[in-house]
Amino acid sequence: MSKRDLSLPKSVAASGSVEGWNSQSKDLRTLIRMLHDMCDATTVPEALDQVRAVASLGHNLWAYAYMRMLYSKNLNLYYATLLAEPDLLLPVVYTPTVGEACQKFGKMPFSARGCYVSIKDRGNIKQVLEEYAAAELSKGPDGKPLCDCIVFSDAGRILGLGDLGTWGMGIPIGKLDLYTVCAGVNPHRTMPVIIDAGCSGAEGNTDKVVVRDHPLYTGLKHHRVMHKSEAGTEVNSAYYGKGNMIEEFMQAAVDIFGRQCLLQFEDFNSNDAFPLIAEYRDKFLTYNDDIQGTASVAVAALMGAIKLRNPTCSDLIAELKKETFLFHGAGSANLGTLSLLSKEVGVPRQKLFVTNSAGVIWKSEDGSQGNFRNSEQKEFAQVKKPAFDIKDLPTVISTLQATVIIGAVGRDPGCFNKKVVDTLVETAKSTRPIIFALSNPKTQAEITATDAYAWSGGKAIYGSGTAMDDVVVDGQLRSPGQVNNIYIFPGMSMGAICCKARNIPERIFLVAAEAVANSLDAEDLKADRVVPSGKRIREVGFNVAVAVVLECQRLGLAAETLGANRAEVEMSIKSKMWSPCADPGGYEDPVVLVKEGVDPAQQICSRY
Numbered sequence: 001m002s003k004r005d006l007s008l009p010k011s012v013a014a015s016g017s018v019e020g021w022n023s024q025s026k027d028l029r030t031l032i033r034m035l036h037d038m039c040d041a042t043t044v045p046e047a048l049d050q051v052r053a054v055a056s057l058g059h060n061l062w063a064y065a066y067m068r069m070l071y072s073k074n075l076n077l078y079y080a081t082l083l084a085e086p087d088l089l090l091p092v093v094y095t096p097t098v099g100e101a102c103q104k105f106g107k108m109p110f111s112a113r114g115c116y117v118s119i120k121d122r123g124n125i126k127q128v129l130e131e132y133a134a135a136e137l138s139k140g141p142d143g144k145p146l147c148d149c150i151v152f153s154d155a156g157r158i159l160g161l162g163d164l165g166t167w168g169m170g171i172p173i174g175k176l177d178l179y180t181v182c183a184g185v186n187p188h189r190t191m192p193v194i195i196d197a198g199c200s201g202a203e204g205n206t207d208k209v210v211v212r213d214h215p216l217y218t219g220l221k222h223h224r225v226m227h228k229s230e231a232g233t234e235v236n237s238a239y240y241g242k243g244n245m246i247e248e249f250m251q252a253a254v255d256i257f258g259r260q261c262l263l264q265f266e267d268f269n270s271n272d273a274f275p276l277i278a279e280y281r282d283k284f285l286t287y288n289d290d291i292q293g294t295a296s297v298a299v300a301a302l303m304g305a306i307k308l309r310n311p312t313c314s315d316l317i318a319e320l321k322k323e324t325f326l327f328h329g330a331g332s333a334n335l336g337t338l339s340l341l342s343k344e345v346g347v348p349r350q351k352l353f354v355t356n357s358a359g360v361i362w363k364s365e366d367g368s369q370g371n372f373r374n375s376e377q378k379e380f381a382q383v384k385k386p387a388f389d390i391k392d393l394p395t396v397i398s399t400l401q402a403t404v405i406i407g408a409v410g411r412d413p414g415c416f417n418k419k420v421v422d423t424l425v426e427t428a429k430s431t432r433p434i435i436f437a438l439s440n441p442k443t444q445a446e447i448t449a450t451d452a453y454a455w456s457g458g459k460a461i462y463g464s465g466t467a468m469d470d471v472v473v474d475g476q477l478r479s480p481g482q483v484n485n486i487y488i489f490p491g492m493s494m495g496a497i498c499c500k501a502r503n504i505p506e507r508i509f510l511v512a513a514e515a516v517a518n519s520l521d522a523e524d525l526k527a528d529r530v531v532p533s534g535k536r537i538r539e540v541g542f543n544v545a546v547a548v549v550l551e552c553q554r555l556g557l558a559a560e561t562l563g564a565n566r567a568e569v570e571m572s573i574k575s576k577m578w579s580p581c582a583d584p585g586g587y588e589d590p591v592v593l594v595k596e597g598v599d600p601a602q603q604i605c606s607r608y
Contacts, residue, residue, distance in 0.1 A: 003135070004018075004112070004131055004132065004135050005131070006121070006124070006127060006128045006131045007115045007116060007117075007128050007129070007131045007132035007135075008116060009116040009118070009166045009194075009196060009218035009219045010116075010118055010120065010196070010218075010219060010220055011217065011218045011219065011221075012110060012218050018110055018111075018112050021110050021218075022109050022110055025216065027107070028108075028109050028110070028216075031065070031108065031109055032109045035065055035066065035068075035069040035109070036069065036073075038050070038054070038066060038069070039066055039069040039070050039073060041070065041077065041081075042074075042077070043077075044077065044080050044081050044084050047070060047077060047078075047081040048081060048084060048085060048088075050066065051063050051066050051067065051070075051081070051088075051089065051092070052088070054066050055088075055092065060091070060092050060097040061097060061100055061101060061104070063092045063097070064092055064093065064097045064098070064101050065108055067081075067082075067089070067092060067093050068108070068111065071113075072111065075187065075580075076580040077580070078580075079177075079180055079181065079187065079580040080580040080581065082177065082181045083181055083538070083579075083580070086181060086182075086534060086535065086537050086538070087534045087535050090178065090181065090486070090534070090537070091467065093174055093177055094174040094175070094177065094178055094486070095159065095174075095440065095466070095484065096440065096441045096442070096466055096467075098159075098170045098171060098174045099158065099159045099160075099161055099440070099441060101170045102155075102158050102159075102161070102164050102167050102168050102169075102170040102171060103161065103164065103167070103205075103207065103209050103211070104167075105164075105166075105167035105168070105169060105170050106166075106167050106211075106214060106216040106217055106218055107214075107216060110218065111173075112135075112136070113136070113173060113192065114169045114172065114173055114192045114193070114194065115128065115129065115132035115136075115191055115192065115193045115194075116128075116166060116169075116193070116194050116196055116218075116219070117129070117152075117193060117194070117195050117196065117245075117249055118196040118219070118220060119196060119197045119198065119220065119238050119245060120220070122238070122243075122245055122248060123248075125245075125248050125249050125252045126252035126255060126256065129191075129249075129252050129253060129256055130145075130256060132191065133145035133147060133191070133256065133257075136191075137188065137189060137191065138186070138188040138189050145256075145257075146188075146189045146257070147189055147190065147191055147253075147256070147257040147261055148185065148186065148189045148190060148260075148261065148262065148497045149176075149179065149185065149189075149190050149191075149261065149262035149263075149264065149493055149497060150190070150191045150192075150193055150253055150261065150262070150263050150264070151171075151172040151175045151176050151179075151190075151191075151192055151193070151264045151266050152172060152192075152193035152194070152195060152249070152263065152264070152265065152266065153168055153171055153172050153193070153194060153195065153265075153266040153267040153268065154168075154194070154195040154196075154197055154236070154267075154268055154269075154272075155167070155168025155169075155171070155194060155199075155267060156224075156236070156267065156268050156269035156272065157267050157268065157269045157270065157273075157290075158171055158205075158267050159171075159267070159440055159441075160206060160410040160411075160439065160440055160441070160444060161205055161206050161207065162200070162204055162205030162206045162207075163199055163200040163204040163205050163211075163224075163269075164199070164205060164209075164211050165196065165198070165199030165200075165211055165212055165217065165219045165220075166194050166196050166199070166217070166218045166219030166220075167211055167217070167218070167219075168194060168267065169192065169194050171266055171267050172192035172193060172194065172266055173192045175192070175264075175266060175289075175489070176190045176192050178486055178489070178490055179489070179490050179493055179494070180578060181490075181537075181538065182486060182490035182491070182537045182538055182540075182541040183490035183491050183493065183494035183538070183541035183542065183544075183545055183577070184494060184538075184541075184542075184573075184576070184577025184578050184579065185490070185493060185494050185497065185578065186578040187578065188578075193249075194219075195245065195246070195249065196219045196220050197224050197225075197236050197238050197239075197245065198219075198220055198222050198223050198224035198225065199211060199212040199217075199219060199220070199221075199222075199223075199224065200212065200223065200224065201213065201223075224236055225237045225238060229271070229275070231275075231374050231375045232374070233271040233373075233374050234271055235269075235271050235272050235275070236269075236272055239272055239276060240275075246276060246280070247280070250263055250280060250283075250284050250286070254284060259284075259285065259502075260285060260497070260500040260501075260559065261285065262285050262286070262493055262496055262497055263284055263285065263286040264286065264287060264288075264289060264489070264493065265277060265286065265287070265288040265289070265290075266288075266289055266290065267290060268288070268290075270331055270332045270335075270374075270376075271374070273288055273290060273291060273332055274291065274332070274335075274374075274375075274376050276288075277291060277292075281503060281504070282503055284503075285496060285501055285502065285503060285504065286503075286504070287492070287504045287509075288332075289485055289488075289489045290332050290333065290336075291332045291333070291335070291336035292336055292340075292504075292506070292509050293485035293488045293489045293492065293509070294332070294333040294336055294337070294485045295333070295336030295337040295338075295339065295340040295509060296340065296485070296488045296492075296509040296510070296512050296513045296516075297483055297484060297485045297486075297487050297488045297513070297516065297531070298333070298337040298340075298406065298436070298438070298483060299320075299337060299340050299341065299345065299509075299510065299513040300487060300488070300512070300513035300514070300515075300516035300517050300531060301436065301463045301481060301483040301530040301531050302320060302323075302404070302434065302530075303316040303317075303320065303513060303514065303516075303517035304463075304481065304516075304517050304520055304524075304529070304530035304531055305404075305432075305434045305461045305463070305530050306319045306320060307517065307520055307525065308432070308461050308525060308528060308530065309431060309432055309461070311525055316514070316517060317345055317346070320341070320345055320347060321345065321346055321347050321348070321351075323347070323351065323403050323404050323434070324351045324353075324400060324401055324402045324403050324404065325338075325341065325347070325351060325352050325353065325402065325403075325404045325405075325406065326353050326354075326355070326396065326397060326400060326402040326404065326405045326406070327352075327353065327354040327355070327405075327406050327408070328354075328355050328393070328405060328406065328407045328408070328409055328415070328416075328446065329354075329355065329356070329407060329408040329409035329410065329439075330354050330355065330356040330361060330373070330376075330377045331408055331410065333408045333438060334354060334406060334408045335354070335376045335377065335380070337406065338352055338354060338380050339379075339380075339506070340506060340509060340510060340513075342380075343506060344506050344507060344509070344510040345510065349380075352380060353382065353396075353400055353402070354377070354380050354381075355390075355391075355396070356371065356372075356373060356377060358371035358390075358391070359371065359389075359390030359391035359396075360382060360386055360390040360396055361377050361378075361380065361381040361382065362381050362382045362383070362384065362385045362386060362390070363378055363381040363382070363383060364383075364384070364385075365383055365384065370385075386399075393415070393416075393419075393420045393423075394419045394420055394422075394423040397420065397423045397424055397427055398423050398426070398427060401427045402424065402427055403424075403427060403428045403431065403433060403434065404433070404434040404435075404436075405420070405424055405433075405434070405435055405436070406436040406438065407436065407437050407438060407439060407445075407446030407447070408438040408439055408465070409439055409444075409446060410439045410440075410444055411439075411444065412444075412446070413439070413443060413444050413445060413446065414445075414446070414447065415446050415447075416435065416437065416446040416447035416451075416452070417447075418451075418455045420447075421433075421435070421447070421451075421452065421455040421456050421460065422455065424456075424460075425456050425457070425459055425460075428459075432459050432460065432461050433456065433459060433460055433461070434460075434461045434463075435447065435452050435456075435460045435461070435462050435463075436462070436463045436464070436483055437452075437462075437463075437464050437465065438463075438464065438465035438483055439465055440465045440466050441466050442464075442466040442467075442468070445464060445465070445466060445468075448468060449462050449464065449468040449469070449471050449478070449480040450468075450469075450471050453471050453473045453478065458473040458474055461528070461530065462478075462480050462528075462530075463480060463481045463482070463483040463530040463531070464480055464481075464482060464483065465482070465483060465484065466482065467480075467482045468480045468482075476528075477527065478527060478528040479527040479528070479529055479533075480528075480529070481524075481529040481530040481531040481532075482531065482534070483530065483531060484531075486537065487516045487531055487532070487537070487540055487541075487544070488509070488512050488513070488516065488544065490541040490544075490545075491512065491515070491540065491541040491542065491543065491544025491545040491547075491548065492504070492508070492509070492512050492544060492545075492548055494541065494544075494545040494548075494573070494576075494577075495544065495545035495546070495547070495548025495549045495552070495573075496548060496552070498545065498549055498560075498562060498572070498573055498576050499548075499549045499552050499553065499557075499558035499559070499560050499561070499562055500558065500559035500560045501548075501552045501557050501558055501559070502557045502558075502559060503557065504557075505555070505557075507551065507555070508548055508551055508552065511547050511548065511550075511551040512544045512547060512548060514547065515540075515543045515544045515546070515547035515548075516531060516532070516540060516543070516544060518543070519532045519536070519539065519540045519543050520532055521536075542570075542573065542574075542577075545573050546566065546569055546570055546573060549562055549569050549573065550566060550569055553569075
């Protein structure tokens, strides 16, 4: 394996190596030994028994650490285990566990997986990517490294937790694991990347966790350099202007791996996320999952809700246009959904409303005044200041006659109270009102499934951002759907990779949403789910990938045609889906990483 120096975080590189970093801390050395001894599975049943036992303690962070050790010991066994029990393990390796994992990422043994691009690397970013690729990626017949996709984040807004700097690497790692499990993307040809542009102090994250100033922080220990944009928002200065860091990074990736390499933005602060995707979406094969993927799954769930109302409905889009939507919270998720509903579904603007902390967003006729915070909020602001109380949700719902309410506030748990639900039931009249509580984690949910069903007399159609427990309503078991973009981004990316898409316009996200909604089966409808069961996540990912390829071919965006019809496209994608069982390394043969009688910390921490 090639030596790495440039592509490690700066503090780790300064220690001489991954092994040197892990060896400097007694806690890290001890954790490596403990996890190594705990994780001795060589088959899927053994791995499942062990991770279940760890998870039975009631805290999934240890299960997360176990799975990281399993990955370091036997990559194929790791993915085979995830595929065997996705419902059990995806919440362990990604949301909701990954949030806490990122808050404590540096307190766990450092892993060689992941490429770190620092602001100090400007002018040399191509060499950083080349070093990582040489050490960690598969090689083609010509000996050159192969990379199908890169998930990159600056960790400026990790989930709802704020700025976690280089400790946010858990997000691109987890995201790419889901690419593989849910859609068959080859893990040997993916790259998780953190853009290290600095990190805020404890005041910059929700729980006031000491990250940047922690002794085991891996990145640059200085503030981000910010400036006020023309829109009046605080943005990272390194990301804008000629020769900026983001453009250098994206161009370097294309220069090394080709124009078909997918570059997915992840967990950038909204002030940067919107202008960056607007700038680069037509220049590279790229998308922002927080904006576009979340919007797509929200629309998929809305279509699912229409199906729950009327299982025989043949025109979901036409039915969506009849609804009146109130979005509570004006962050990237809700604004992205508003955009998709307006521009692709065709919902009239007079049926789309959104709030921020000042209430229903409005603007004057000339746009010079209003309570909007940025240009994205301004786009969906109501013209003229409303005469009613714009901060009182029941009043807003009643006045606007909303039939759908979607919460993504992130900081006002329980704000959809009984009066809100009563009012929504009244305005929905004879139809079932739709209530989505999309804030994460569960403690931040605008309303629980239990309360939504109880207060609405069982009428509400409910979806949540975090998994909620099943609820019995009038003797019938309801399993609330988790409206998570895991249903979108794996298949979206796999489809784009397979057909070598030139870019990904908004139309493709609507097609993906329809593919998810059309994956609902009789069992889902009986359980009152707005999205398919998580047990069928790989099937859904495949359906999305097929739909994406077919639409890219129809629009002339596919550089490679996979087939003349759906059956041929399905066959082609299936042949490209990676499976641990098909990998030459197999997964039942144990990988011996530790020699008897030698300290495991000295041997495996360079890989872990």
